[in-house]
Amino acid sequence: MTTQAAAQPTTPQQAGGGPDLDPAVRLGLYETMVLSRTYEEAILREYHADKGPGFDIGKGLIPGEMHLSAGQEPVAAGVCAHLTTGDAVTATHRPHHFAVAHGVDLRRMTAEIFGREGGLGRGRGGHMHLFDPDTHFSCSGIIAEGYPPALGQAFAFHRQGTDRIAVAVTGEGAANQGAFHESLNLAARWSLPVVFVVEDNDWGISVPRTASTSVASNADRAVAYGIPGERIEGNDVEGVYGAARRAVARARAGEGPSLIEVHTLRLWGHFEGDAQGYRLDLEDAPSHDPIPRYEAALREAGVLDDETVTRIRSAAGERTEDAIAFAKNSPVPDPASATSYVFA
Amino acid sequence: MTITETPTTPTPHSRRLTTSKAIVEAIAFEMDRDPSVFYLGEDVGSYGGIFGSTGGLLDRFGKDRVIDTPISETAFIGLGIGAAVEGMRPIVELMFADFMGVCLDQIYNHMAKIHFESGGNVKVPMVLTMGAGGGYSDGAQHSQCLWGTFAHLPGMKVVVPSSPADAKGLMTAAIRDDSPVVYMFHKGVMGLPWMAKNPRSNDDVPEGDYETPIGKANVVRSGNDVTVVTISLSVHHALDVAERLAGDGIDVEVLDLRSLVPLDREAILASVAKTGRLVVVDEDYLSFGMSGEVVATIAEHDPTLLKRPAERVAVPDVPIPYAHALEYAVLPRHDRIEAAVRRAVAG
Numbered sequence: 281m282t283t284q285a286a287a288q289p290t291t292p293q294q295a296g297g298g299p300d301l302d303p304a305v306r307l308g309l310y311e312t313m314v315l316s317r318t319y320e321e322a323i324l325r326e327y328h329a330d331k332g333p334g335f336d337i338g339k340g341l342i343p344g345e346m347h348l349s350a351g352q353e354p355v356a357a358g359v360c361a362h363l364t365t366g367d368a369v370t371a372t373h374r375p376h377h378f379a380v381a382h383g384v385d386l387r388r389m390t391a392e393i394f395g396r397e398g399g400l401g402r403g404r405g406g407h408m409h410l411f412d413p414d415t416h417f418s419c420s421g422i423i424a425e426g427y428p429p430a431l432g433q434a435f436a437f438h439r440q441g442t443d444r445i446a447v448a449v450t451g452e453g454a455a456n457q458g459a460f461h462e463s464l465n466l467a468a469r470w471s472l473p474v475v476f477v478v479e480d481n482d483w484g485i486s487v488p489r490t491a492s493t494s495v496a497s498n499a500d501r502a503v504a505y506g507i508p509g510e511r512i513e514g515n516d517v518e519g520v521y522g523a524a525r526r527a528v529a530r531a532r533a534g535e536g537p538s539l540i541e542v543h544t545l546r547l548w549g550h551f552e553g554d555a556q557g558y559r560l561d562l563e564d565a566p567s568h569d570p571i572p573r574y575e576a577a578l579r580e581a582g583v584l585d586d587e588t589v590t591r592i593r594s595a596a597g598e599r600t601e602d603a604i605a606f607a608k609n610s611p612v613p614d615p616a617s618a619t620s621y622v623f624a
Numbered sequence: 625m626t627i628t629e630t631p632t633t634p635t636p637h638s639r640r641l642t643t644s645k646a647i648v649e650a651i652a653f654e655m656d657r658d659p660s661v662f663y664l665g666e667d668v669g670s671y672g673g674i675f676g677s678t679g680g681l682l683d684r685f686g687k688d689r690v691i692d693t694p695i696s697e698t699a700f701i702g703l704g705i706g707a708a709v710e711g712m713r714p715i716v717e718l719m720f721a722d723f724m725g726v727c728l729d730q731i732y733n734h735m736a737k738i739h740f741e742s743g744g745n746v747k748v749p750m751v752l753t754m755g756a757g758g759g760y761s762d763g764a765q766h767s768q769c770l771w772g773t774f775a776h777l778p779g780m781k782v783v784v785p786s787s788p789a790d791a792k793g794l795m796t797a798a799i800r801d802d803s804p805v806v807y808m809f810h811k812g813v814m815g816l817p818w819m820a821k822n823p824r825s826n827d828d829v830p831e832g833d834y835e836t837p838i839g840k841a842n843v844v845r846s847g848n849d850v851t852v853v854t855i856s857l858s859v860h861h862a863l864d865v866a867e868r869l870a871g872d873g874i875d876v877e878v879l880d881l882r883s884l885v886p887l888d889r890e891a892i893l894a895s896v897a898k899t900g901r902l903v904v905v906d907e908d909y910l911s912f913g914m915s916g917e918v919v920a921t922i923a924e925h926d927p928t929l930l931k932r933p934a935e936r937v938a939v940p941d942v943p944i945p946y947a948h949a950l951e952y953a954v955l956p957r958h959d960r961i962e963a964a965v966r967r968a969v970a971g
């Protein structure tokens with residue numbers, strides 16, 4: 281394995297984005313991001329609807345921790361545009377944008393978030409534990425622990441003689457965890473068809489990246505394990521799209537894994553209820569929202585007009601509200617069944 | 625120290641504190657008197673600990689002694705071990721007990737074994753704190769107690785306070801202990817503003833310096849009809865049930881173990897010798913854990929102490945479900961405790 285020079289940040293043009301990109305693709309990226317945001321705004325609304333008086337985390341139709349991904353949609357949209365539902369995705373405690381972009385059934389996912397029998401895990405798992413065999417989607421609440429199983433899915437796809445691949449997602453905070461490093465090495469050594477994705481939103485809860493991480497770019501860590509690493513700046517969906525195209529093609533061709541780090545944005549708190557007193561960039565955050573920015577760029581390029589925006593937004597709203605209605609109508613699991621499903 | 629919630633008539637030398645504030649008070653006191661004490665973990669600095677275990681410590685002691693770490697539990701728990709070996713007194717926080725999986729080797733093969741393997745020549749005076757427990761729909765990876773797992777592995781003390789006063793005294797004792805101490809705080813006893821809480825999580829705490837000895841159980845309510853042996857948040861539930869059943873003429877004794885290692889077997893035997901009836905309540909998994917150990921203590925010593933078979937109320941060997949209705953079906957809450965007590969005193 282040849283050593284590669286330290287990874288350089290990729291510009292959108294190098295990454296394969298910009299005006300050359302097929303308008304249909306650009307529209308698709310926008311649509312995915314809008315659906316994800318619309319969905320999470322609705323989850324946010326439902327989550328906070330009945331937590332009071334005050335804020336009781338265990339109360340309400342959606343109880344428990346809630347990690348929303350608003351601001352990070354470009355990562356999921358850009359990567360998942362290259363996947364089919366035959367490819368695997370292992371996501372994190374902040375999984376919704378990847379689930380949406382990968383085509384997980386919104387109704388059953390929402391029912392899971394509401395803890396209902398009609399949910400992906402019959403209400404057993406919750407929002408950090410979404411398992412969808414139909415789209416080979418899963419996620420975990422334990423930091424970096426989604427990486428290793430992705431190796432196994434990639435291994436199985438390869439042994440089964442397919443060109444399917446696995447995408448493994450973590451945050452930048454997770455890149456300081458042993459499982460991250462072990463996975464990069466093993467996937468590299470065995471040339472597994474994996475695309476590693478790191479969502480760098482600058483924060484691991486209250487700890488800034490600068491305080492936790494010894495390198496400026498996790499792409500350098502990929503290079504250290506002998507695989508290509510790219511860092512996409514500016515939360516640029518087309519940059520992600522281009523980098524993912526290369527990484528996915530490489531994996532499908534049997535050439536082994538790659539890593540893509542995206543400098544993205546956590547628009548809201550680490551979890552709902554996080555006052556974010558530690559966060560100095562908070563006031564600025566909304567002005568960096570990637571969706572209005574992309575919308576403006578596409579309008580300027582003539583790809584989007586008012587009518588299309590309205591159509592995309594209302595379609596997203598309808599799908600979302602349909603999923604929420606489905607969840608609310610799904611039965612609460614029977615307490616008598618609480619010990620079911622421990623074994624096959 | 626601020627008094628957070630409406631004080632009732634405090635005794636002269638105590639005031640009401642939440643458990644989290646009581647813990648912070650103990651840590652601050654030790655940090656003041658012993659420069660070798662420092663606190664390490666994720667979000668323990670400006671955030672003050674996800675469960676409030678370090679609130680205000682950063683401002684008071686600075687970032688050299690209250691240290692935010694990367695999400696690298698193996699590395700920073702191991703760092704704590706090494707620093708302890710060289711004479712410092714680290715307090716290291718693993719955010720949730722559930723995360724033991726990513727760093728267990730440092731804990732059970734290193735922290736817990738070095739003293740033994742060195743023939744007693746190397747001490748590891750560190751405290752490993754962690755949040756534990758469920759009840760707020762945090763799902764199967766963020767709701768476990770797991771104290772029985774730590775207790776099963778020799779070489780570490782396992783402390784699990786239930787009240788603010790004990791939490792302070794046990795923290796002081798843990799920091800001063802020359803052995804590694806796993807100090808587990810149930811989120812439900814911390815008195816957090818964002819979680820439903822039992823009023824007992826905000827209670828009288830003596831001022832000043834005191835130790836609550838590790839390994840001594842506490843009869844938190846004395847009674848003659850039946851013994852409830854329990855720990856942590858379940859102590860609160862058991863006391864609620866005991867108060868309710870007093871109205872029905874059932875006189876419940878509640879024994880708070882306070883620590884699993886060492887286990888105060890004497891106290892268990894003494895109480896059961898008095899009541900002849902035993903209910904063990906544990907929010908950890910049922911099998912191979914605390915509840916079995918308590919019953920075995922009776923069985924080994926004198927099974928005839930029991931007038932009726934012992935009752936165990938624990939999580940029935942299933943991961944903690946997310947959905948509220950399912951979670952509350954498996955947790956040892958008031959309904960299940962009361963039913964077990966009623967069975968224990970019947971006949």
Ligand SMILES: Cc1ncc(C[n+]2csc(CCOP(=O)(O)OP(=O)(O)O)c2C)c(N)n1
Binds near residue numbers: 422
């Ligand atoms: C092994 C482990 N350690 C700690 C945590 C607690 N925790 C949950 S999310 C989080 C921060 C993760 O940061 P990052 O990987 O950057 O992802 P982000 O939350 O920013 O999306 C931490 C420390 C955990 N879930 N698992």
